[in-house]
Amino acid sequence: MKQAIVARADLGMGEGKLAAQVAHASLQAYEDADRQAQREWKGSGQKKIVLQANSESQLFELADRADKKRIPHAIVRDAGHTQLDPGTVTALAVGPAADDRVDAVTGDLSLY
Amino acid sequence: MKQAIVARADLGMGEGKLAAQVAHASLQAYEDADRQAQREWKGSGQKKIVLQANSESQLFELADRADKKRIPHAIVRDAGHTQLDPGTVTALAVGPAADDRVDAVTGDLSLY
Numbered sequence A, B: 001m002k003q004a005i006v007a008r009a010d011l012g013m014g015e016g017k018l019a020a021q022v023a024h025a026s027l028q029a030y031e032d033a034d035r036q037a038q039r040e041w042k043g044s045g046q047k048k049i050v051l052q053a054n055s056e057s058q059l060f061e062l063a064d065r066a067d068k069k070r071i072p073h074a075i076v077r078d079a080g081h082t083q084l085d086p087g088t089v090t091a092l093a094v095g096p097a098a099d100d101r102v103d104a105v106t107g108d109l110s111l112y
Helices: A015-032 A035-043 A056-068 A099-106 B015-032 B035-043 B056-068 B099-106
Strands: A002-008 A048-053 A073-077 A089-097 B002-008 B048-053 B073-077 B089-097
Touching: A002 A015, A002 A056, A002 A099, A002 B015, A015 A073, A015 A089, A015 B002, A015 B015, A015 B048, A035 A089, A048 A056, A048 B015, A056 A073, A056 A089, A056 A099, A089 A099, B002 B015, B002 B056, B002 B099, B015 B073, B015 B089, B035 B089, B048 B056, B056 B073, B056 B089, B056 B099, B089 B099
Parallel strands: A002 A048, B002 B048
Antiparallel strands: A002 A089, A073 A089, B002 B089, B073 B089
């Protein structure tokens, strides 16, 4: 079980900003998962990996793929109080789900 | 309502690593909160801020302060598969709780 969080590297977010966006996405996708997946993932150490994308459209394509495979996922838009314009899409979390199911969506991406 | 996540700046964590640790801490403290605090925080946009600390002892002091004030919180130790030694304390999340209660614990820290 794992969760992959894909964040946009093209926005020039600071480290703390990036971390907050990743945490938003992680929590939202977690809540999109069913109770059994939540339990299994937590029981196995809630593995998270942070990956990079370079555009909004790439995040939407990945979200679409996760949606078709019925993997819990969540897209995050920034409220725009700091650094970014309101509504900017910053991150996507995929899972928790079985490793191979997550890899089928995000396996081609580089570590952030 | 907000949640403050305090991460160690002295470990030299890469951006993705930092983001994953912040996300771990965020989710664990969220689960330590009662259902009403969880709902209120999510309903108000789940505000998160990422702050910096510079030692393990500082994180434990802050956790102790949160504990005494009965604010939900969670300390994260890294499993040590990459970059860090196993068991390294990397981050602390405080809240979700009312802004002033969180500030009473983490208000003196700088943004990460």
